[in-house]
Amino acid sequence: MLRCKGMVDLPQPRAGRDERERRWLTLTRDTLPHLARSRDWPVVADHCFQRILLDHACGGRWYDHISRRPAYAHAPDAVLDAAIALGEAVANDAADLHALNAQSLRWRGKKPR
Template sequence: MGASAGPGEDGDTGRDTGRDTGRDTGRVTAGDERERLLARYRELVLDVLPRRGCAEGWAVQVDHCVGRVVLDNTLGGAWRTVLPAGRGAAYARLAPEELARAVELAERMDAEGADLVAELDARSLAWRGKPAKRPPR
């Protein structure tokens, strides 16, 4: 008998028994997925989209304005009137399906660019009773 057991000799069937064996089962938990979505939201809304907005002259160029556009259009109205009040960042209070939709929308904004951003910004401003911005000349 050798110093270490060979494959299959230690009783490991390769099936998840629910016990913590210290082995990575490769499963993604709901918490892991939420953290991934939160990180992607922050990356897009706080960095990628504002940077592109500034470089390309989009209707929104500042992170909090990008966040307003994403949240309003995800929730179907001014986010402050739709999302329950609470502590912390508004995006962190989104339900799991809302967070997934917000990330999808931000990714779509990144893919489609200025025209989509202007359309979504105008819709967000209308929900807030404000006029749409005039296009740059």
């Protein structure tokens, strides 16, 4: 904690967290939805990409592992890093979004389309 005389304790910023969150938001709100327009992907909305990537980073439904919302802001660094890496793999055609989405839906008890 940073201590200032006569002031309340201020939390120290977490190194690199702001950059992680910027990368996450750019990836899921801009990059992946933009790429979805020209690819045969099962989802196009930002929240769908976020669901799929966070589920896989957590190994199940993200909300069973991250109790507060927005999930990306409360996810441990390692989880957010894994979700970003997976999203980048999807963007680079190194991961199968169809399979990732199907598994995410199965974790929710839904039938993949």
